[in-house]
Amino acid sequence: MDIRNLIQLGAVLLKNDVLNLTTDGLKLVRLGIEPWLGKLKFQCFEHRLGKEVLVLVAIMPNANSIFCRVGNEEDMLQFDHYKVQFCHSNGDLLTLLYVYKGVLVCMG
Secondary structure: OOHHHHHHHOOEEEEOOEEEEOHHHHHHHHHOOOHHHHHHHHHHHHOOOHHHHHHHHHHHHHHHHOOOOOOOHHHHHHHHHHHHOOOOOOOHHHHHHHHHHHHHHHHO
C-alpha cells in the first residue's frame, strides 16, 4: 500500500520527514488485513454496523469468486441477467452485502 494512503487512513503521520505509526495504525497492524478494510471495520463499529462490516471483511478477499461465470456464452448471459438484481448503485461493497443477505434468505 502506498504511504500516502496510510497517511490518509490515519495509520501513519509524517513529521520532520519521519513516518510514525499512530494508535489507529497500530490497531490496523494487529488486525492483519488490508489497512483500508481495517479502517472500514473500525468506522462501521462506531456507527453500530458491526455485523455488516464483519461480513464484508470476510467476503472481500474472495470477492472475485462471488460472481464466477462458467458455462457457454448463453449460460454466462443468463448469469449476467441474474447478477443485475444484486448490483447496488453505490458500489461493489454494497453489492457483496446484498449477495450475502440474499444467500441468507435462500438458506431460510
